[in-house]
C-alpha cells in the first residue's frame with residue numbers, strides 16, 4: 001500500500017512555501033487550477049534546456065527525442081484513463097477545446113435541425129456554449145437534466161428527456177461549482193439504451209477519481225492538464241476510435257494531412273487528424289510528468305485523503321453562523337460552495353486574500369447553477385492533495401474575522 005506522506009507532498013510544491021500579504025499562502029482555488037510539483041517544473045526547464053524542437057517533423061536528433069517524449073505522454077494518458085488505443089488520445093489545449101472539437105466535428109455532420117442534445121443543469125459554460133453555438137447554426141435544441149435542491153441530477157427526469165431526436169448527451173463528472181459527483185456509469189448506460197453517445201466532462205474528476213473509459217464505456221472524455229498538477233495549455237480529448245474515424249478534422253494545417261496538392265488534400269490518421277499545427281510541446285511532454293507524479297502517490301490514496309479533508313472542512317465550516325452550503329449532494333468531491341446570509345461572497349474573498357488565503361468567489365463559469373439557487377455567486381473552497389486540516393483551521397479563523405468585519 002502506498003503511504004500518503006503529506007509533509008513530503010507539500011515540499012514537492014515550491015509555491016506552498018511562499019507568503020502572500022505577509023502570511024503563509026493557503027491555496028484553496030484548486031478547482032480553477034492546481035499548483036505544480038517541482039517534478040513538473042523541472043521537466044519544463046529540462047525540455048527547453050535539453051530538447052526544444054518541433055515534433056512530428058524533423059529527422060534530426062532533437063526533433064526525434066521531443067517527438068518521442070510527446071508520444072510517451074500520449075501512451076501515459078492512454079494507460080492513465082485505460083483507453084484501448086493510443087490513437088484515441090487527442091492532445092488538445094484543454095477541456096474547452098476538447099468539447100469544442102466534439103461540437104464541431106461530431107455535432108456539425110451528425111446533428112441536424114430538430115435534433116436534441118441533452119446536457120445537465122450543472123454544466124460549466126464550456127459544456128453549454130459550444131452546444132448553443134451548434135444549435136444556433138443547425139437548428140437543434142438543448143434539453144436540460146434538472147437538479148434537486150441538494151445539487152444532484154434528477155435521474156428519472158433525465159430518462160424522460162430521451163426521444164428519437166436525441167443525438168448526444170454531454171454532462172460533467174464532477175460539478176466545479178457544487179462538487180457533486182454524478183452517477184456517470186448509470187447515466188451512460190441509460191443513454192446507450194437509447195443508442196445515444198455520451199461526452200463526459202472530466203475536468204474536475206481526473207485529479208480526484210480513477211478513470212477507466214472502457215469500464216465506463218464513455219464515448220468521449222475531456223480534461224485539462226492544468227487541473228491535474230500539470231502545465232496549462234494542454235488537455236485531452238479521448239474518443240472511441242470508430243467515432244473519431246468518422247468525424248472530419250477540426251482545423252486545417254500542418255501535421256493533420258497526408259498529402260496536399262492544390263486540387264485535393266488527404267487527411268492524416270488518428271490522432272494527428274485532430275492535431276493541426278505545432279502543439280504546446282512542452283506542456284504535452286510535461287503532462288506525462290504530472291501523470292507520473294499522481295501515479296507515484298496513487299489516486300486511491302489521494303481520494304481517501306481528500307475525502308477526509310472534505311468531511312473535516314465541511315464540518316468545521318458548519319460552525320459558521322449564517323452559512324448556507326450550496327450543493328449538499330451525498331456524493332461529493334473536493335469542492336465546498338457556500339454563501340453567508342447578508343454578506344457578498346466577493347467581500348469574503350477579498351478579506352481572506354489579505355490573510356493569504358486564496359478562494360474563488362463568483363459564479364465559477366456556471367451561471368445557470370447560480371440561477372437555479374437564486375444567488376449571484378458563492379465562495380468556493382476547492383481542495384487538492386496538498387491541503388491540510390491546519391489550512392482548513394486557518395480558513396475558519398479567517399472567515400470568522402472577515403464576518404466580524406462585514407456583519
Ligand code: PMP
Pocket residue numbers: 031032093094095096097124126127172174175176201203204224365
Ligand atoms: N469543465 C469544468 C467542469 C471545469 O471546471 C472547467 C474549468 N474550470 C472546464 C470545463 C474548462 O476547462 P479549461 O478552462 O481548462 O478548458
